[in-house]
Amino acid sequence: MPIGDIAQSMRTRMPWPVGQKVLRELDFARGQGWDQTVLKITNAHVSEEKLADLNEALREHLLFGEKSTRFYELDDAEIAACQTAAMSAAIESTAFSEAYPSLVDENQLAGLSSVPLLTAIEEDEEGTAFVFCSVRTIVVREPLGPEDFPGQSADAIFESFDEIIGLKNRRLQAVDVVWVPNAAGRADVRVDFPAGMAHEAVEAAHLILRNAFNTLVGAAILGDPVNVFRLIDRMYFDPNEGSVVEIGFGTTTASVKHEKMRRKGLNLRTESYHVGGKAALRTPIEPFRVSLVWRRHIGRDRFSFPELGLNSNSRVAGSAAPAMFSVIIRKCMGASDYEFVRSRIEHHLNTPAA
Structure with a gap:
């Protein structure tokens, strides 16, 4: 996978305070912000090992970075049904699956599915992650200046306001994850929650992802989420x-x-x-x-x-x-940070009431 594609995908996904720390740990050169950094990485000559490390950092952020998470209690029979689905699931060839773990270029997202599509299945020692991708729209707030209002009307407009903000719809590739443990316990449903995404939109995304996963398994495995109040x-x-x-x-x-x-x-x-x-x-x-x-x-x-x-x-x-029903987990550099936060959640959920 071209190093420039990985760098650009990281730029799209990672907040800069997180991304610059990840790159520092991987010993990659960084510039002032993402634009200069992507240029530095794209023009760098790196070993296959460093390229694999960069790719793994991106993959971990897809699975664990900037998520709204819900938890679902699953018993042994439900776990078994999920494992059967993982073994038999066919991942269709789509723009999402062909690019994974890089992202589809933002200019190519128009016309791609807004319904979650199974893109990858990732297994680790503790469980199985079903990775779904779709196109999601967020509203970006951008400050406007006099140059955005041609003509003599600009001065009059800016005399009346301290700041003028424009709202722009932006397409993003959402990477949502259903992680199922190997034994009875709590499953994670992690929905992408980038800055600028409305709370109502992420709540709707949870319901859509739950339905997509239940359809994949062929049973209502994900029912009511755990109340985490x-x-x-x-x-x-x-x-x-x-x-x-x-x-x-x-x-x-x-x-x-x-x-x-x-x-x-x-x-x-x-x-x-x-x-x-x-x-x-x-x-x-x-x-x-x-x-x-x-x-x-x-x-x-x-x-x-x-x-x-x-x-x-x-x-x-x-x-x-x-x-x-949802918690928000942000600023994770990778799996270790996310799993630490999840362990603290698990600890307090399992602690009996005083």
Whole structure:
């Protein structure tokens, strides 16, 4: 596979803060941002081993990077049905499967399927990943300048506004994954959730992918997802669980607060304003939205920072039976980061209620 195709696919998939760390670990030259970096990589002369490493980094990001994840409980019979489907499934020749694990060029996505197509089946020691690809549209926000408004009207327009934003529909290749464990347990359904994709769109994508997988297996293997709402309280109130960088919560004074940590490396649990505000209340706060970041050592003075988003709202939190079915896992450099975050989720889901 041409190295330029791999580099361009990484640019399309990976946020720059993640991509530049991946490339540094692989000892590839980097420029200022993706444009210069893709050019450097494309013109580089590398060994077959380094090319394979780059390809593997891309493959891992397809499977684990920037995902909205749901979990489904599967028993032994359902696992067996999935394994049978994996052995008998025929992967059709499509633009997606021919390019995998690189992506189809964005200019060639028009006319390709918006319905998930089975593109690859990946096996590891713990389970089997069914990889589906489709075309998904996101809305990109772009600042506009006077040059975008020809004629004398531009000055009058910009006198009335501090900033003008244009919305543009953009086609992306979605890579969604259904991972099924080898033994009874929780399956992952990971839907691509790039920046700019609406929450409603990713929720719809989950339903479409579930239907596509059930059709492939020939049975309603994926039924109701696990309710993960309890993770919000359990992970926020565990002082040893990562750093809280964002929180939304309600108080007994009937107010709703939203706090976000801007300085990297700090933790809202111990931030003075947050601690002082909690101390002024007579009862504990009631979180409904929490984002956590972990600092994982990957080498000498080098760290990765995978992030978990648990996003509900005050209305759901105040209901008689609060439910949340998706978690958002971002900024993973690869499988190791994702599996670490998943292990923390698994730990808190399996911990009995106090």
